[in-house]
Amino acid sequence: MNFTDFGLHPDLLDGIDAMNYKTATPIQEKAIPVILEGKDLIGIAQTGTGKTAAFILPVINEIIESGVANSTQALVIVPTRELAVQIDQVIEAYSYFTGVSSIAIYGGGDGKEFAQEKNAFVSGVDIVIATPGRLISHLNMGYVNFSKLRFLILDEADRMLDMGFQPDLMRIIAKIPAKRQNLLFSATMPDGVMKLARTLMNSQPITISIALSKPAEGVTQRAYVVYEEQKLALVTDLLKDRRGQRIVVFCSSKASVSSLYSKLQRKNLSVGQMSSDVEQDQREETMLAFKNSKIDIIVATDVISRGIDVDGIDLVVNYDVPRDPEDYVHRVGRTARAERKGEAITLVSPMDQHRFRRIEKLIDKDIEKLTPPKSLGEGPEYSPNARRGKSTGPHSHRPAGGHGQHGRKNPAAPGNREGGNSGGGGQRKKKPGGNNRWGKPKPTGERTEPGRDGVQ
Template identity: 50%
Template sequence: MKFTEFGFSDQLLEGIEAINYETATPVQEQVIPRIINGKDLIVSAQTGTGKTASYLLPILQRILTEEPSDHVKALVIVPTRELAIQISQNLEGFSYFTSVSSIAVYGGGDGNTYANERQALSHGADIVICTPGRMISHLNMGYAKIKHLKYLVLDEADRMLDMGFHEDIMKIISFLPKQRQNLLLSATMPPKIRELAKKILYEPDEIFISISKPPARIVQQVFVVYQTQKIALVQHLLKMHNFPSVLIFCSRKENVKQLARELKRAKFSAEEIHSDLEQNDREQVLSRFRSRQLSILVATDILARGIDIDNISLVINYDVPHDGEDYVHRVGRTARAETDGIAYTFVGETEQRKFGAIERLLGEPVPRGIVPEELGATPTFNPGAAKRSVGRKNNSDKKRRSKGRKPKGSSTNSAPSKQPQE
């Protein structure tokens, strides 16, 4: 379906054409008409399916057909400032030829940033994209003109609940008028999302664009290793191929910091992004990664939700994702925009059971990669026994060390001795 078939205004179509949007994705085909018709919606779709445009475009269209006012008309709540910035940038492109105003509201800025947000909220920016904590700060001050708000969007709702934002979301909703259109978008649909939907949506339509398996054009491989071998394996794989754009996921920011430090020490073009960085530093890192000035980005999974970048040639799951849905979400960051991609997953000795569950959800095993012999002996993949045998693995490691066969790269503070040092 072409975007010209949705009945959008000429100004909106001009913006759509300017950013080279022509054909709607499946989620856009289903979501856009329902939003235009005023329906509440639950949308379950992975990142990369076009769901941001699926709600921004129809909301823009409806605002363009309404009488102008000095009140906020639409509120989009997201889990991270990176995602708020990304959506705001998309919105600026779509609305460039229209009179619709918008602002991204998120923490971490200086006094001038807060003052600009206050002015926009008190004068009624048409669309506000916000993170929960920052928005509550403004609402508590009483100047935000949201009494006539018509559209509420919860994007990445599953991630917001994972981050503990349930109470903040309900607090924000308590300030809003009861009569409004509600849209809930989520990559996954666990029971807690269902409970949230019951509280805030009215007779919603449900749209599921579920990607149960990664796209076929993604080359996947799994490397079964000891945790202490992971850094050396990352360096080996990066040296074997000249990947122009690499995104590495870690589950903990401590792992992000350690891996980024060792990659820099080995002279790779790498930077890190996690919650300890200042906002301006994060934005600069993301900007350099998008523009290919930076080749390798090491990020925590939560923050990576805000990284909407095409043409990533390699994704590495340094830590095993939480579940199958997260696995598909992570590896789906490559092979975007009809390109091919590669996804590597490292399975440590204590992560085998978790990855076994992921393979059961996918319905087939992920092909195994070959760990270089110079990295030393590796564990046997036995997910059923992984949890029970941790103690025995530790004992076997002791025997291996006593025989001089300790796996290389076992230091947690430095790269293996065979890797270049700074």
């Protein structure tokens, strides 16, 4: 379907057209009519499918049509500050010509930011995107008015439950109107999320499931079977000829991020790092440099596996095999978004082979196994079902099958279905302006109160 087929408000269509989007993704095509009809919705969709626009566009449309200003009509609850900022930017882009206002509410920061958030609540803001802990802090102060709230959206519900937010969610839900439209989005649907949905929904919800737990078709997936001590030389070799590409290298711990970042810096690669050990100001500066192509590579923990929203990421490297197979899908989902092309390479050590096999079973795909270049020596045999002790070195196993080619750039077209930095703002009027009229900065990352808004 084209976006013009949904019957959206002309001012909203102007914003969509300005972003040069014409055709809806499958989740948008199925979800937008359901939301416009006022029905509760459960959407099962992974990152990169266009799910943010799937709920944001109809919500903006209904806020415009209501004619009500200076009252919060929609509340979006998310697990991390990164995702809150991303969704706020999406709203700014699509609502540029509509006058619909929004603000991201998240933990961390200083008293000035808290005051700016309070001012938004008191002055009236159409859409609030919030992490649970920070929102409760404002609710406890007594000035938050949700009496005209019409929409409650939970995004990445599975991750919120994994991070222990269910008690906070119940406290928030108890403070908002019982008569509302509920939208729940999740990449997976475990029992806990189903139970939450039953608690949340006022009526029989419509369930839409799109491409559950599988990377996008446009991702070329490969794996190198290597010893742990071969990883640094291999990743350096993989990255050295990719200047000008956008690359994210995922590590499984903050210590690994710091170590690999320092080593790649010494190799004269254009690199930054992202983890909760990095100060907020530095994280913001790093992400801005990455978005503006001033650095080519970000080494990061899973702190950005679901939240980063950067146009045209060419390559994702899993320096460590993620502990949870679902995390692989979210890491790989950083590239090949909205039907574009991308590449994902995973370095699989002997101790990680069983874990990698679990990933292959989850996505129902045998990922091509490559051997390291001859200059690095032989790699281990790929035998994920074998019992393994400590890795005994690069010459203790037979080489794996496959080819030692690295592959060149797999171009990813610029642009992103869920991105955008334009601003809307203020009242129900067409004039474009600054959406974020409270002057709150737009950080990246998610360094927040421990145990509340998520620290990686």
